[in-house]
Amino acid sequence: MIVMRERSIVPGIVLLLLAAWFGFAVALANHYGLDVSFGISTGLQAAIAAIAGIVGAVYFLVSDNLGPSLKAARLLVVLGIACFLLGSWYGLFVAPPEKFMGQVQRIMYVHVPTAWNGLLAITFGFVCACVFLFKSDWKWDARLEASIEVGVLLSFLLCCQGAIWAKPTWGVWWDWDPRLTTTAVLVFAFLGILALRRFVEDPLRRAVWSSVATIIAYVDVPIVYFSVKWWNSLHQQQSSPQTVSSQFYLPLRMNAFGVLFIMTGFIMLRSRIARERVEQELAPPLPRAVEMQEAV
């Protein structure tokens, strides 16, 4: 039996709602002529949203309060899908097309949130690897497996979305540009770690080896980030609020929080599965029926 520490979901929900409120709800209301900002400047709003979003997500990721109904994870996935639908609707039908790229630019509203959240998931996996090696606590091994799996999925989707965007703008699906190459290395490195986990039977070895491999493979994450600064590349450099029109912020942020919530819910559900598996592996085998009868 897994002993779960019960923890209220209220603080996490409050943090995530705060993130959604200052992340995009204020701007959305403003678009329709309502002021609900309570006089807080836009810069501070963005800071509150980012911090509350990440702290809220981490609160859920380190809570064991899933219960039999998996209530918190379900709630997060539903909330995430709602944000994502709202953001996609706004991005497809309300925001204007980009001046030079036209309609194709709209793929940015999924590509950029996928990139941010994919790297966040892998970063959480890195933290899990460190904590597991430090504390030898199995729940961090389960969280590692879950976050790496979700991170690999998002990074793979990132490459596919990038290719779809690249064909009409750059003229090619793929090229061995530094950003693209380092991202491909990221996908394959962490895919390798997931494969390693499948091949190692002994739970302790599996946990230690994959944690060590995760810490080493994580080196690629800052390289992916800096690739467009260190080398000349086909991929553009990071955008900033100064280089992006304000009409494009809103769908970008809605989808960023949407993907964050969905990702958090998925990691929670997946780590529960990983945890149950490791508990089964560590538990002593049940006595066979014959032995039980003899005992009686």
Place this chain on the structure above:
Amino acid sequence: MTADVMSATALTRRKTRWFMVGAFAVAAIAFVVIAAGGINKNLVYYWTPSDLYGAGDKAYGATIRLGGMVAKGSIHNLGGTSGVEFDVKDATRVVHVKSNGVPPQMFRENIGVVVEGTMTRGGYFESNRLMVSHGNDYKAPEKGHPVDKQELQRLMRSTEGLSNS
């Protein structure tokens, strides 16, 4: 029994902590080698026109990538699918490029391009792969002025790698 389990866990923990130290050491060394070592300078995705002329004889014959901006007024369509000719420039030098095939939709004057091919002794670059690069600007069109010339210039200047070459 309980004491045994506890000491076993403590032993494992001490061992796994050493694994953590080892992993961090390997990761830190790898990062420092990549970030501060020569890889930054030896790994080049494309050459600018200045790099190409600076390379001398090495530039001829080999398959390389050339990156820069399409010079204003230099585009000549060779008709149909037979290709396009244009000049690629950086801050100081210009290279004439003959590219076959249909250029991507985004291809225009003053936009960043990366072409793959060879530099010929005839003094032009023969390319069979033309890629258009976009800057990090995303602008909504203004009412009545679908294309703002100044904005366009600024966008093109922001195209990566050109400002510091």
